[in-house]
Amino acid sequence: MRAGFGLLLMSMMLACTPESSRESALTTETASSGTLSIYTVNYPLAYMADRIVGSRGDVSFPAPPDVDPATWSPGPETIIDYQQADLILLNGAGYAAWVTNASLPRSRLVDTTARIADRLIPIESSVTHSHGPTGDHSHSGTAFTTWLDLEIAIEQARAVLDALVRTRPKHEEEFRQAFTDLEAEFRDIDTKLVAATKRLDSQPVLFSHPVYQYFERRYKVNGYAVHWEPDALPVTALWVQLKAVLREHPAKIMIWESDPLPETRRRLMELGIVSVVMRPGGNKPAEGDLLDLLQKGIAALEGATKI
Amino acid sequence: MKGIFYLAWRYLAYNRWKTSILVGSIMLIIYLPVGLNVVVEESGEHLMARAEATPLLVGAKGSPLELVLNSLYFSLETPELMDYAAASSIIESGLAKAIPLYVRFRSREQPIVGTSIEYFGFRDLQLASGRLPALLGECVLGAAAALELGVAVGDSVVSSPETAFDLAGIYPLKMSVVGLLAPNFTPDDDAIFIDVKTAWVIEGLGHGHQDLARPEAASAVLRRSEDGIVANASVVQFNEISESNIDTFHFHGDLGGYPLTAVVAVPNDQKSGVILMGRYVDGEAQSQIIRPNDVVDDLLDTILTIQQFIVAAVIIVAIATIATAALVFLLSLRLRRREIDTIGKIGGGRWQVASMLLTEVVIVLILGSSLALGLTVLTWRYGSTIIERFVLT
Amino acid sequence: MIDIEDLQFHYADGDFRLDIPRLKVNQGERVAVVGPSGSGKTTLLNLIAGIARPQSGRISTGATDLLALDDGKVRDFRIENIGLVFQEFELLEYLDVLDNVLLPYRINNSLRLDTTVVQRARDLLDSVGIGDKHDRHPEHLSQGEKQRAAVCRALLVKPPLLLADEPTGNLDPMNKDRVLDILLAYASDNGATLVTVTHDRNLLDRFERIVDFEQFLGHGPGH
Numbered sequence: 001m002r003a004g005f006g007l008l009l010m011s012m013m014l015a016c017t018p019e020s021s022r023e024s025a026l027t028t029e030t031a032s033s034g035t036l037s038i039y040t041v042n043y044p045l046a047y048m049a050d051r052i053v054g055s056r057g058d059v060s061f062p063a064p065p066d067v068d069p070a071t072w073s074p075g076p077e078t079i080i081d082y083q084q085a086d087l088i089l090l091n092g093a094g095y096a097a098w099v100t101n102a103s104l105p106r107s108r109l110v111d112t113t114a115r116i117a118d119r120l121i122p123i124e125s126s127v128t129h130s131h132g133p134t135g136d137h138s139h140s141g142t143a144f145t146t147w148l149d150l151e152i153a154i155e156q157a158r159a160v161l162d163a164l165v166r167t168r169p170k171h172e173e174e175f176r177q178a179f180t181d182l183e184a185e186f187r188d189i190d191t192k193l194v195a196a197t198k199r200l201d202s203q204p205v206l207f208s209h210p211v212y213q214y215f216e217r218r219y220k221v222n223g224y225a226v227h228w229e230p231d232a233l234p235v236t237a238l239w240v241q242l243k244a245v246l247r248e249h250p251a252k253i254m255i256w257e258s259d260p261l262p263e264t265r266r267r268l269m270e271l272g273i274v275s276v277v278m279r280p281g282g283n284k285p286a287e288g289d290l291l292d293l294l295q296k297g298i299a300a301l302e303g304a305t306k307i
Numbered sequence: 308m309k310g311i312f313y314l315a316w317r318y319l320a321y322n323r324w325k326t327s328i329l330v331g332s333i334m335l336i337i338y339l340p341v342g343l344n345v346v347v348e349e350s351g352e353h354l355m356a357r358a359e360a361t362p363l364l365v366g367a368k369g370s371p372l373e374l375v376l377n378s379l380y381f382s383l384e385t386p387e388l389m390d391y392a393a394a395s396s397i398i399e400s401g402l403a404k405a406i407p408l409y410v411r412f413r414s415r416e417q418p419i420v421g422t423s424i425e426y427f428g429f430r431d432l433q434l435a436s437g438r439l440p441a442l443l444g445e446c447v448l449g450a451a452a453a454l455e456l457g458v459a460v461g462d463s464v465v466s467s468p469e470t471a472f473d474l475a476g477i478y479p480l481k482m483s484v485v486g487l488l489a490p491n492f493t494p495d496d497d498a499i500f501i502d503v504k505t506a507w508v509i510e511g512l513g514h515g516h517q518d519l520a521r522p523e524a525a526s527a528v529l530r531r532s533e534d535g536i537v538a539n540a541s542v543v544q545f546n547e548i549s550e551s552n553i554d555t556f557h558f559h560g561d562l563g564g565y566p567l568t569a570v571v572a573v574p575n576d577q578k579s580g581v582i583l584m585g586r587y588v589d590g591e592a593q594s595q596i597i598r599p600n601d602v603v604d605d606l607l608d609t610i611l612t613i614q615q616f617i618v619a620a621v622i623i624v625a626i627a628t629i630a631t632a633a634l635v636f637l638l639s640l641r642l643r644r645r646e647i648d649t650i651g652k653i654g655g656g657r658w659q660v661a662s663m664l665l666t667e668v669v670i671v672l673i674l675g676s677s678l679a680l681g682l683t684v685l686t687w688r689y690g691s692t693i694i695e696r697f698v699l700t
Numbered sequence: 701m702i703d704i705e706d707l708q709f710h711y712a713d714g715d716f717r718l719d720i721p722r723l724k725v726n727q728g729e730r731v732a733v734v735g736p737s738g739s740g741k742t743t744l745l746n747l748i749a750g751i752a753r754p755q756s757g758r759i760s761t762g763a764t765d766l767l768a769l770d771d772g773k774v775r776d777f778r779i780e781n782i783g784l785v786f787q788e789f790e791l792l793e794y795l796d797v798l799d800n801v802l803l804p805y806r807i808n809n810s811l812r813l814d815t816t817v818v819q820r821a822r823d824l825l826d827s828v829g830i831g832d833k834h835d836r837h838p839e840h841l842s843q844g845e846k847q848r849a850a851v852c853r854a855l856l857v858k859p860p861l862l863l864a865d866e867p868t869g870n871l872d873p874m875n876k877d878r879v880l881d882i883l884l885a886y887a888s889d890n891g892a893t894l895v896t897v898t899h900d901r902n903l904l905d906r907f908e909r910i911v912d913f914e915q916f917l918g919h920g921p922g923h
Contacts, residue, residue, distance in 0.1 A: 073554060076485070079441035083424055101443040101556055103424045103502040106394070107404045166401070310806030310813065314795075321794035321837075649790040652751055653853075654779025655807035656772060663807075 036168060039085040041096035042069040042282050044147040045112060047290040048157040049089055052178045053164055056171050060085070061284065069282045070144060073098040087163055091156075093120045095144035110163040112156035113146055120146070121213045145280050147290075149214035150190035154183050185291055192298045193219050199305040206245075206254040206273065211280055224249045230260045239267070246271065253304050276304045311659060315666035325639075326671065329632060333675025336625040338682045340618045345683055346690040347614050351607045357493060358599035360430070363403070363572040363580060365393055365587070365596045374595075375602045377410050378569040380494045381418035385411045385568055389594055391503075392563035394570045400586075402579040404429075406571040409506040414464045417452040420498045421506025429573065430495055436460050437486030443505050443513075443556055444548025447486040451496040458484050463547075464499060466509045480509045481547035492692075507558065507565055508548070515545045515556035572596070636668065701727040701861060701893040702748055707757035709740075709747060718743050720757070720916050725909075727860070730887050730894045732904050735913025741897040744913075745863045748895065749782050750774035761861060776810045783854030785883070787866035789846040791838040791853075797825065798834040801852045811857065824852040828882055844875030851882050862887060864896040868903065880906060 036057035040046040046061035053059065062078050063069045074082070079102050082088055088104055090096065092113035113120060121143040147153040161179040165172045197219035207216075210225035224245060228234050234242075254268055256277050265275045278297035279285065285293050319326040357379050366374040367387035376382040397405035406429055409421035420426075424439060427447075437460035440447055446464060448456070456464055465479045482501060490496055507513045545552050558565070574580030587596040640647075647660050702725040709718040718740040725731050733741050746752040747759060750766045759766055762781060766774055778784075791800045799806075801821045805813035825831045828848040830841070838846055847867060854862060864883060868876035880896075880903055887894040896907070904910055 076438070076441035076445075080438055083439065083441070097554070097557075100558065101504070101553055103440045103442070103445070103504075105425045106407075106423050107398055107425060314806055317799065318794045645790070646792055649786075649792065650803070650807055652749070652784055652786075652790070653804050653807065654775045656775050659807050 036087065036164070037085045038087045038089065039082045040089040041091055041099065043284045044153065044281055044290055045089045045091060045156065045160070046284070048153075048160050048182065049087075049164075051182045052157065052161055052175050054174065054178055056168060056174065057086075057164075063283060065283060065286075067283065070095055072096070074102075079103070086167060089160060089163070091144060091146060092117075093142040093144040093146055095146075110159060112159040113152065115159060116152060116155050119152065121217065123210070123213070143210070143213035145211045145282070146214050148212060148280060149218035150186050150193065150294075151218060152214060154186050157182055157186070189291065189294050189298070193294075196298050196301045196305065197221055199302070200253070203253070204249045204251040206242075206249075206251040208254060208256045208260070211257060212255060212278075215278075223255075224251065228260075228264075230256050230258045230264075233261055233263055242271070253301075255301075274304045276300045308662075311662045312666055312670075315663050315670055318663075319667055319670055325635075329635075329671045330674045330678065332628050332632060333672055334678040334682070336621070336628055337676055337679035339621045341679065342683050342686045342690075343614055343617060343621075345686045347607075347610055349687055349690050351610070353493075354603050354607065355600070358603035361571055361599045362574055363583065363596055364599050365389070365397065365405075365570040365572055365594050366568065368593065368595050371595065371597045371602045372606060374569055374597065375599050378408050378571070379599060381410050381420060381498055383413075388566040388568060389570070390563060391565045391567055392561075393594055394567065395563060397570060397572050397583070400583065401575075402583045403572040403574040406573070407503045407567050408569045408571060409503050409566065410568050412469070412506065412509050413467050414499055415456065415467060417448075417455060417464075418498050419446075419466055419506065419509070420500050421503040422500060423503060426500065426571075429571065430491070430493070432491055432495055433489040435487045435489040437484070439486055440500070440502055440505075441485070442548070443502060443508065443553060444480070444482050445485045445501070446482040446505070447488060447500045448484060449488050449496040449498045449500075450490040452499055453484075453487045455497075460484055460487060478509075478511070478546060480505070483548075503567070504558070505548075508556065510566070512565055513556060513558040515548065515552050640664070701725050701729070701762060702895070703758070703760045704748075705758045707747065707754045707759055709743060709752065709754040709757075716740065716743070718747075718754075718916070720744070723911065725893060725895060727893055728887070728891045730884060730906075730908045731896070731911055732907035732909070733895060733897045733911045733913065734899070734901075734904065735916075737899075739913040740916070741913055742865050745784075745865050745895065745897060748861075749784060749863055750778050776808065779804050779808045780810060780857060781859050781861055783857065783859035783862045785847075785851055785854045785862070785864035785867045787869040789838070789843075789850045789870075791846055791850055793838050796835050796837055797830065797841070797849045798822065800838070800849055801825065801856055803853060804857055817856070821852065821856055824855060825849070828852060842875075844871055844878060847871060847875065847879050848882065851879060855886055858890065860890075860892050862892055862894045862896075864894070866897055866899065868898065868900060876900065876903065 036053060038049050038053060038057050038059045040049060040059065040061045042063075043061055046059050049057070050059045060081070061069075062074065062081065063072045082102070082104060086108060088109050090099060090109055090111045092111040123141050123143055147156060157179060161175055164175045168175075193215075200221060202220070202222050205221050205223045207223050207225040208228045208230060210227075212221075212223060212225070215221065216223040226238070226242065226245070228238065252272055252274060254273050254275050256275055257280050259277055260268075260275050268275055276297075277300055279293050281290050281293040288296075358375070361379060364374060364378055366378070367389040369387040373382075373384055373386045377384060377386050391407060394405040394407045397403055404425065406423055406425050407421070408426075410418055411421075412419040426432075427439060434447075435450065437447070448458065448464070453459065458464060462484045463481050464484060465481050468479055482499075482505065488495065488500075504513060545555070548556060572580075572583060574583055584596050586592070587594060650660055650663075651657075702723070704720050704723040707718070707720040707723075710716060716738070733744065735741055743752060747754055748761060750761075750769075753767065761777070764777055764781075766777070769777060792803065795803065798818075798821055801824065802813060802818065805811045805817055822831060822834060825834050828851065830845050830848055833841060833845065838849070841849065847870070851867070854864075862883060867883065868879055871879060883894055883896070884906060886892060898904070
C-alpha cells in the first residue's frame with residue numbers, strides 16, 4: 001500500500017515536467033541584414049527594383065513568361081514564396097487582383113502608386129448588382145498600366161527607392177545613385193515620347209485594348225480603345241463596329257500591345273489604318289529590357305507618324 | 308513500531324468512511340489556500356507572459372480589459388469594433404508593425420482569429436504540418452483546435468452562424484485546412500487562424516458570386532446592355548472559396564472602413580512606442596492604445612485581493628475544521644475506551660496505546676497532505692489551462 | 701505458581717475492599733474460582749496478572765514478585781507469561797481473526813513477530829476449528845467462534861499461566877464445553893496453571909480445585 005502510494009506520487013511529479021519539444025523554426029520574419037529578397041507583381045517593377053538594389057538584393061518576378069501578370073493568379077506555393085520576401089512591390093491601381101485574395105505580410109507590402117493615388121485613372125466596370133446588406137453597387141476599377149506614363153513610372157521607382165532605404169539604410173547612398181541614373185533614363189524616354197506623340201498633333205488614334213490610359217493622358221493622345229486580340233482575326237461584327245467608330249473617330253493609327261496577325265494588319269491598311277506595336281511590357285520581353293521595349297515603341301510610333 | 312503502525316493502519320482502513328472524511332478535510336484545508344495560490348501564481352505568470360509578449364494593443368474606445376481578453380485570449384465577448392484604417396495608419400507612421408485582429412466568429416467552440424500572416428512570426432508559432440494560409444478561405448489550426456474538431460491538413464472547417472435566424476447576416480463559410488500548428492501552450496492552441504479578409508467574407512463584407520455572363524446565372528440577371536449587366540438579389544453567392552471560384556471573390560468600397568477588433572502594434576523601438584502612444588492621448592481620438600501588461604497587472608492585483616479574502620476565509624474554516632476533527636478524535640477515544648483497556652490488559656503500555664493513536668493521526672495527516680500535494684502539482688500543471696479555457700474565454 | 705499473602709486491595713473510590721490472607725496455587729493446577737457477584741473474583745485475576753496493584757501484601761507469580769517490578773516490566777512479564785481470556789471476548793473489531801490472535805506480538809516490543817509465530821497462530825486457529833475464518837472480522841463470527849479466537853490469542857505466547865474470567869459466560873452449552881475443553885487441554889498438555897472464574901456450577905467438576913471467595917468475605921478492616 002505504502003509502495004503503491006509512493007509510485008503514484010512519483011509518477012504525478014514526472015507527469016508535471018513541461019514538454020519542450022520544438023519543431024524547426026517557422027517564421028515569416030526575415031533577416032535584418034544580408035541580401036534583400038524582393039518580389040514584384042510585374043516586370044516593370046522588377047526592372048526598377050533590379051536597377052536600384054543592384055547587388056544588394058535578389059529580385060523575383062515568378063509569373064510564367066506567357067501570361068499577362070495583370071490577370072495572373074499564382075498558386076499557394078508561389079504565394080508562400082512571396083510571404084518570405086523582404087519586400088513585395090505592388091503596382092497598385094488594382095493591378096494583380098490576386099493580391100486582394102492572398103495573405104501577404106502587410107508591413108512588407110509596398111504599393112508603389114499609393115502616394116499618387118489622386119493621379120490614378122478610374123474606370124467603370126460592367127456589372128451592377130444588388131445583394132447583401134449594402135444594396136446596389138457596381139464593380140468599379142482603376143486603370144493599372146501606370147508605368148506607361150513615365151512620370152508615374154519615376155514615382156513608382158521612387159517608392160521602390162524609399163522602401164529599400166527604409167529596409168537597408170546603410171546602403172542609402174548606393175540606392176540613391178542607382179535611382180538617379182534610372183530616373184535620368186526614364187526622363188529621356190519621356191522626352192522622346194512627348195516628341196513622338198506631338199507629331200500625332202491630336203490626330204485620333206485607336207488602341208487595340210483599353211490599356212493605354214496613362215499613356216493617352218500623359219502624352220495627350222486622342223485615343224479610342226477597342227477590344228481586339230492581336231492573335232485573333234477580328235470577326236465581321238468587330239469590323240462593322242470599327243467602321244462605326246471611325247465615323248466619329250477617324251483614326252489613322254492603331255496601337256497594339258503585341259503584333260497583330262498579318263491579315264488584320266492588311267485589312268486595317270485597307271481602311272487607312274497603320275498598325276503600331278507599343279508593348280506595355282507587363283511581363284518580361286523575350287529580348288531586351290523595359291527601356292528597350294519603350295524605345296522600340298517610340299521607334300514604331302515615329303515610323304508611323306512619318307508616313 | 309511496525310506493530311503500532313500496522314494496528315493504526317488497520318483501524319483507519321476498517322473505518323474507511325471516517326478516515327476518508329478526515330483525509331479529505333485535511334486535504335482541503337491544505338489544498339485550498341495552496342492550490343489557490345498556485346493557480347493564481349501560475350495563471351498570473353501565464354497571463355503576464357502573454358501580455359508581456361504583446362507590446363501595445365490598439366482598439367476602439369471602451370473597456371481595456373475586454374479588449375485584452377478578446378485579443379490575447381480570444382474571449383467570447385467582442386469589444387467595440389474599429390476600422391482597418393487604424394492598422395494602415397500605424398504602418399504608414401513607420402513607428403511600429405501593425406498586426407490586425409478580428410476575433411468575432413467561432414467554429415463550434417473554437418475562436419476564429421482573423422489576422423495577417425505576420426501574426427505567426429510575432430507569436431513564434433511553429434507549423435507541425437502543412438503550411439501557412441496563402442489564399443482567401445484557407446485556415447491554419449492550433450493544435451488543440453485540430454484535436455477538438457478532429458481535422459487534419461486537407462480537411463475543412465465551417466464557421467458557425469452567429470444567430471440561427473439572421474438569414475441575411477453572417478452565414479457559415481467553409482474553409483480549407485492548410486496547416487496545423489505545433490502545441491504552443493497558449494490560447495493560440497485553441498484558435499483557427501485565417502486572413503482577416505476571410506473573416507470579412509464570413510461577415511458578408513466580401514463575397515464571390517456566379518459569373519453573370521454565364522447561362523446558369525440567367526435568372527439573376529435583370530437586364531443586359533452595352534454598358535453592362537445588371538443583376539438582382541437572387542445572384543448566387545458562394546459559401547466556400549475554392550480554386551474555381553476564388554477569382555470571383557471581391558470586396559466593395561474602401562477596405563479602410565472594414566472592421567477589426569484590435570490591432571497589435573509592435574513598435575520598432577522604445578522611442579517609437581512612446582511617440583505612437585502619444586498619438587492616442589488626444590481625447591478626440593476614436594481609438595485607445597493600451598499596454599496589455601498594465602491591464603493584466605491590474606487584473607492580477609484584483610485577483611490577489613480576492614485571493615487574500617478567500618485564504619482568510621479558508622483559514623477560519625480550517626481552524627473550525629481542525630477543532631471539529633480534534634473533538635471527533637477525543638470522542639472516538641471515549642468510544643474506544645474498551646479497546647484501549649483490552650490492549651492494556653493484554654500487555655500494551657500507555658506509550659504503545661498513545662503511539663498507536665498518534666500514528667493514526669499522523670497517517671491521516673500524511674495522506675491528506677499527500678493528496679493536497681498531488682492536487683497542487685496537478686493544479687500547477689493544468690490550472691492555468693483551465694483558467695484560460697473556462698474562465699477567460 | 702501463584703503465591704498471595706496478606707493481600708489488601710481497594711479501589712480509589714473506596715467502596716470495595718479485597719482482603720486475602722493467604723492463597724496459593726501450584727504449578728499445573730486447574731483452579732475454578734467461585735463466589736458471589738462483586739466479591740472480587742475479577743479483581744483477584746487483575747491482581748495476579750499485574751493489571752491492578754494491591755495497597756499492601758505480597759503477590760508473586762511464578763518466581764516473580766510483581767510488586768517489585770515497575771509497570772513496564774509488569775506488562776512485559778504479563779504478556780510473556782500470562783494468557784488472559786475475558787467473558788466479553790475483547791476482540792478488536794477492526795482486526796481480522798488472525799490479527800487479533802497476533803495482537804500481543806504487535807503491542808509489545810518484548811515479543812518478536814515472525815513467520816513462525818504467524819504459522820503457530822494459524823495452527824491454533826485450525827486446532828479450535830476456525831482456521832478457515834482467519835480473515836474474517838469478529839462481527840462475522842458467532843459467540844463461540846469469537847471466544848475460541850480469544851482463547852487462541854491467550855495461548856499464542858505459550859503462557860505458563862492462564863487466567864480466564866467467565867470464559868463461558870456468554871456461550872451456549874455446546875460452546876461452553878468446547879471452550880473449556882480447549883483451556884483444560886492446554887493446561888494439561890503444557891503443564892500450565894489455569895485459574896478460571898466462573899458462575900457455572902455445572903463446570904466445577906472439571907477442575908481439580910475450587911476456591912470459594914466466600915472465605916475471603918468478612919475479612920479485613922470493614923468486616
